[in-house]
Amino acid sequence: MQVSINVNGTDYNAEVEPRHLLVRFLREDLRLTGTHWGCDTSNCGTCVVLLDGEPVKSCTVLAAMASGHSVRTVEGLEGPDGLDPVQQGFMEEHGLQCGFCTPGMMLTARALLDRNHDPSEEQIREAISGQLCRCTGYLNIVRAVRWAAEHQARAQTESPSQSETAGV
Known part of the structure; x- marks a missing residue:
């Protein structure tokens, strides 16, 4: 399945399995390892990213569900003037x-x-x-x-x- 996701201001197009989790897409496909993966059951919150500005637990969001949306990870917090x-x-x-x-x-x-x-x-x-x-x-x-x-x-x-x- 083809996905198109804007991550930290950059557009990414990728082929993913329909069951591919957003946390895995970020960590494994994009190598953005700042998003941590803890419990895999939506309990700990270590995998939180911003999806269209709202916090979501990326271990419960399929990459396909994020297609057409904007994702911000911890790597995208720092701005041109330095740390957020x-x-x-x-x-x-x-x-x-x-x-x-x-x-x-x-x-x-x-x-x-x-x-x-x-x-x-x-x-x-x-x-x-x-x-x-x-x-x-x-x-x-x-x-x-x-x-x-x-x-x-x-x-x-x-x-x-x-x-x-x-x-x-």
Whole structure:
């Protein structure tokens, strides 16, 4: 079966088996190994990617289901100006002890901050509730997301608006 998937801004066309999971497509076919594969039963959340901006567990999504859609992996978080605020927050607040759950947590956090620029601790905990971390106890992860929200907001207020840069 032919699939066409935009991954991290690049279009990929590939022939896959109908039962080929998105997590396998990303890791094995595209060699994007930042998406981790943990339980294979949709319990742990280590395989979370963004599908059209929404977090999904890629171990439960067929590659064929992602055809015609946009997928963002942890490799696609970093922008032209450097680390995404979520990545920087995880570093600053020590939210990535062993690192196994970190890519999925970061993508879930990015999706949350894209819809809610100032989430409460409760909202952050709700957003990451479908993901398991056996190292941190979640406190540093919550702090990392708050750090990202604060620094993202600060960066947006410090940068000139598009109308100012366009001379309007």
